[in-house]
Every structure is written in structure tokens, then in C-alpha cells.
Amino acid sequence: MLKSFIDVDEESHFPIQNLPYGIFRPKGKTAPRAGVAIGDWILDLSILDDKGYFNETGAGGKRVFSEPSLNAFMNLGPNVWAEVRTVLQDLLREDNPEIRDQADLRDSLFSRQSGVDMLMPVEIRDYTDFYASEQHATNVGTMFRGRENALMPNWKHLPVGYHGRASSIIVSGTEIKRPLGQRKTEGDQPEFGPSMRLDFELEMGLVIGHGNESGSRIPVEEAEEHIFGLVLVNDWSARDIQAWEYQPLGPFLSKSFATSISPWIVPMAALEPFRTAGPKQDPEPLPYLKGSGDQTFDIHLEAHLKIPGLSEPVVVTETNFRTLYWSMAQQIAHHTVNGCNLNAGDLLASGTISGDEKTSRGCMLERTWRGEEPLQLPNGEKRVWLEDGDELRLTGWCQADGYRVGFGQVNSRILPTQVEETKGGSRDAVLSEKG
């Protein structure tokens, strides 16, 4: 098994097999730069680049690792990503003395992750959110239309998706202010005030590394080549605002206040050993959506809730990325079939990832079945929706024999909102589709 001279715990998310990319600001420095995670450390790619270590790759001399986002690096394309990864894995392996045995160089290159600020890894361009989990769509549909009509007629023919708000995508650690808005009531009059049905959504997102020209299509067989890597996504949702606003054009302010992502982008090459088959698709998809071979990845995912009265977080959800009905390649092929151009920095999120079990449902709406089954916490408290002061953390990893390829975490705490314009409110409002 490939090992690094950097000591990496067996349960660390960041062995030499992973090498995810992020943007960070070291202590005492101002300029953001790119790094890769290895064990508890970050390797500073801007310094490696300055010293010429990438001169034999397509990234050499372009100073893409001194940018405040990974977009310029991503835009160089998959061949360059592979070249850089090869250089990094070679420099970090335990039997390579190049960095290992140069103490000064080593000191300048590595920072402890605990001592740096992790920033947004990419400048997000457009953000698309899919609805790719059959279990999630079925659960939400069942709550609103009954089991017989849970899935819309289009659902098994195309990966349903919609445009999200890009400007409010934030990196793990940024606190979330409870949003204000018009909330649904039992009648046809809204109330105004802070959302009283604040929810998380456990999702993953793919980051487009290089896109396509307007008017062109990305064939399903080539789609994965356009993916730079994957992140964890928490698609915060205000269910009472959503229920009132969402017809007929979809969710808007109920989601646009914040979407959190993890700071490390795990490259597709690191996920390759965990490739697996997704669910059988019936009916067979149209030709432009029909891929071949294994189309997804075995990624274990968890959501943890930490509330002010508890010292340890509680596991709310355990699920797996491979349960998603629509693959990433299908999402990309569908997204571009009309000629829509994708760009480096686009985020395509999966939608809530729910499995077959109650404990594998990826949001509070499903997990508590609209409040009918509140979560029972160890200190006797219950939770139906997220309260002020609560912290919600998503994490996930691929498990190999002796190491993990992990995503780190996306973690945020809910802050209260002060309002003048509140008319009181109720939690008994009817909820809306999605999820």
C-alpha cells in the first residue's frame, strides 16, 4: 500500500491516496493559496510551484496555485490534474527523500490544518441542485400526495434539477443566520417572521473542472472527465418559507440564504477505487442518458447534530452516495443536452441523499416525518427542526482496507435573527414539496 513519510492515521480522511485540494490562508500570512491535505497537514502548492516542482506539468509557470480559488487550475483540464497528482503522490511517498529529508523546505511547505483558515475552494459560477435520490423524492412525494402518486411522471425519465443561488454558497464553519420570510399558515394568508422550520439537507456536489461551449453537449460517456472533484453540501432549507413560495416556479428564498460546502475537493482519481454500480434504472433511460459500466461511488455519509445541552453530537443520518438513482454523468449529460454551457466552478449538487431506512434519511423533514416522529436526544430533549445554537455537521468517506479517502466535514451553527416585523407564528403550517 502506498504510504507517505507524513504520518497518517488509519481513520484520517487524508492519506496519500486522497490528496484533496483546498484554498487556505496560513497563520500570519494574508494571501490565500492552494494546498492539498495530507494527514493533519496541508502542503502549500504555491511554494512547491515557486520552487519549480510543477515545471514538467501543464501547470508549470502559470502560478495557478497562488490564486484565491482553484478555478484557474481546474480550467487547465484533466490531463494537467493527473500530471500534478502524479507529482504530488511521488513527492509525498515515504521512500522519496526529496522533501522528506530537507528540513527547511519541509517546514516551509507544511502547515497544520488546525492552524489555518480554510476558505472557499472555488469561485462558484452557476449552482444547480438535482433531486436524484429516489428514496428522498418518494418520501417527500408520499407526505404530500400519498404513496400512490409519490413520484411525478417525469422523475424516472430525467434527473429533475433546478437552478440554485450561487452567491450564498459558503464554506464550512461560516455561521448561518436564521432566515426571515413569509411563512405558510393553514389559510391563504402568510405570516412574516424568522423561519420556524429550519432544516438541513445532506447532499454531495460535483465541481465542474472544465466546461463546454454554449450550443454543444457533453455526452454521458465523457461527462466524468469534466468533473474536478466532489464536496459535501448542506443545502439549508426553511420549510415554512418553502411551503408558501414554491408554487409554481420552485424553491427560492427558502434555500437562497445559505448553502454550505466542505473546504476540500476530493479529486475523481482518488475515488476511482470505490467505483460501484448504482441502482438499476427502470424504465431504461433515453440513449443520451445511458452510460456504461459502474456509474457511481461507494461513499459512506453521516449527519451529526450537536445541540447546546449535549457535549457530544448525535448521529442523525447514515446513508451512502451510491443509493442515488441518477448518476453524476447522467446529470451532466442532461444539463447540457439543450446546449447549456457549463463552466469551471459550477457546482452540481445531488439533492438530499436518503437511503431505505428511517435512519438513512437525509433531512429533518423526512427524518421526523414532518414532525410526527421527533428525534429523541440523549438528554431528554426532542428535535423536529433545527434550533438556534444547534450545530449540524456532515461528513463522509470511502473505506478501503487500511485507509480512508474522506471528505472532511461541513459544519455550521445556527444563529438567531432579530426582527422588528414579527407577527407571531406557528409550527403547524403545511409543508411543501422538496426536499
Add this chain to the structure above:
Amino acid sequence: MLKSFIDVDEESHFPIQNLPYGIFRPKGKTAPRAGVAIGDWILDLSILDDKGYFNETGAGGKRVFSEPSLNAFMNLGPNVWAEVRTVLQDLLREDNPEIRDQADLRDSLFSRQSGVDMLMPVEIRDYTDFYASEQHATNVGTMFRGRENALMPNWKHLPVGYHGRASSIIVSGTEIKRPLGQRKTEGDQPEFGPSMRLDFELEMGLVIGHGNESGSRIPVEEAEEHIFGLVLVNDWSARDIQAWEYQPLGPFLSKSFATSISPWIVPMAALEPFRTAGPKQDPEPLPYLKGSGDQTFDIHLEAHLKIPGLSEPVVVTETNFRTLYWSMAQQIAHHTVNGCNLNAGDLLASGTISGDEKTSRGCMLERTWRGEEPLQLPNGEKRVWLEDGDELRLTGWCQADGYRVGFGQVNSRILPTQVEETKGGSRDAVLSEKG
């Protein structure tokens, strides 16, 4: 009446009272730069800036007019916009010899509009499309749910809107390739092929000049200060794709193949003389949506269709911006009430602008009432949807005594799409909401 030493026809869209901003590339030069339109000419702001004419403004020395978009200039804020406008109106007035009488300077500063390439004026960040016309929402709702249930219960309480695709926003003149996709049929199985129900939507859009911080709100009274100016918007729509895909999360690929805007951004200051009251709002909006004074502008709008068999375009629609139920200030206040951050370069479009008359309906869907009343063209042809080779042009202006403040036009031609994967198709599919 203020006049320029540049000759401006009474029906020109670009008198000294307008001075809209755009990005252009002069003949034989490669670098895009900012300009303002005056009569048939463009004044090159990058050269004016180089020569120090903006030194007394907040834009001086920042070289914002040599950028390939107006974003940097917009980000300087409304005080600087006002300062620059004052300088420009002063330099261009007929009694100011400064430029008028320096022949060499004059030659270097002015290009004929007919001889330059107009480029995208802004780097679009996020794109939001509202649904602010009561007549449009009522027409579309009537077609799908009957007159009794035409408007959803939320419609008169909030400006319904949704996120659009920013990457595929293009400038006037860029041709539109007919999109491919899954089309709705009478049954529960889709067909695949080029859209056979291609439509335009006559809209206007406001460009955010400076935004707000995440977690903050823009009060309705201050909202207009965040608007840099307005453009014409054609929100191309594939109705058969839309009908199949749009539930439950709203339009996606039916709109994301292209959205066209006019190249000139008309500043709010130029629209001020045309301020007027919008429709009476009943019920009274919630306090956060309640503005004071006249909230809209009297802007005459037209859609023209030119088909290959006709030498002259046909007027399809004549309507007015002031008919919109929800004002721009209300759209902005609503958009940010949850703390969502807007940025310089965000485009907020109005949704289709339809008036009370059949001839004032702003898209083919309404204009032909889903095909029941085809447009009769002078050469005997009929049109229900747009055909390959058709050109659709939107234009609009404010009429004053002796001059017009106009928006120029947004004009595009439909190109055919070649496909392998076509299974044939029908135009009899059921249509969807919006519009």
C-alpha cells in the same frame, strides 16, 4: 431642452438625456472597453479616462472603463455613477467646446455604432427571473387551471421568482440554436428531439450595481439605489420541454439554453423623468414590501417578428413596463429579506410583461393562446411558435416631448439543430405553467 453637439434624431434612443453604458470593441482594436451611446455614435470612456476627464470623480485613476465588463465601475456605487454622468452630460452639451472643438480628440473618442461589436455589458453573476406581471400570470394560470384558480394563493403576497441560468445569458445578435430535450406528449412517456414549441418572452431586467452583505437586507425604500440600470431581456423558452420537466422544482432546461439581453444599460437617472405609479396593490403588501411614492416607469415596449418570407418585421406585442404588479424595489427587498446577498452584475428580470389587450401579451404562448389563435402574417403564413430562421426583436423607449430615452434592441435569429436521436414529435403536447 438639453442638447448635444452630436446630432441626435428625435426618434433616436440615445439623446444626451440617456447616455446608456455598454462594452464595445472598436474596429481594428482588440481590447474591449466601456462606452456610452449618443445618437448613432459611441463615446469611448477608456480614452476619456486616460486623458484625465474623470479625475475629479470617484472613478478617476481606477481604469474601470478599460475592463471587459462594467462590474468594476458599477461596484464604485451610486455617488460615483452620478459624478461620471454629470461629467459626461457636461462634456457632450452643445455649448461646451471642450471636445466639440478639438477635432483630433473628437475623432479618437467617437466610433459609429454601426462599425463596432457590442459585447456583454456585464459579467453576470446570479440571474433571477420574477413573474411580476399579473396579466401574464393570470393568462398562463387560466390556460392551465381555469379562470377561477388562475393566480396561486401566494401571488399577491410576494413577487414570485426563481433562479435562472447565468452562464447562458448572451448579448443581442448572438444566434440561438433550437434546443434539444425531452418533450411532453399526451401520455406519461416523453419524446426526445428539438423543441417544437420555441417561444420568446418580452421582459426587462435590472442590473444590480452594488449589492448587500450576506445576512443583511435591502429595505424597500433604499432598493433602487442598488440598481445600476435596466436592459431588455428575451427569456427564450421551450414550452414542450418546460411542460415535461417543470414539476415540482420549476423551469430548468426549457430556459437555460439562452437568455438574450440588449447591449446598453440605461441608467436609473435617465429614467427618472418617466417615473409613474404602478397598479394598485390589493391586498396591501406586508410592511417589508411597502414602498412609498411612484414605484415604476413608463416604458413602451414592443416585440417584432421577422420571418424569412417577409421583408419587414411584424409587430407581435406592444406593452408597457408600468403594467407590472410588483415593482423593482419590491423585488429587491423580497430577494434579500432572508439575508441573501446580491452582487454587482446580478440580473433580476421581470418575467414576461403582458398588458390587458391580446396585442399586449408578451410571448407566443399567450399571444396565440396555446396555438388556438395563430398569428396571421401579411404573406399568408401563420405562426404559433418560432420557426428556424425567424428573428425576434425586442425594443422599448420612454417618450418625452421632443426626445426618447430608449433601450435600443435585443435581436436574435433561430438556428436549426441537427440531431441523430430524434424519434419524431408532435406539437400537440400539453403545456406547462409559466410563462
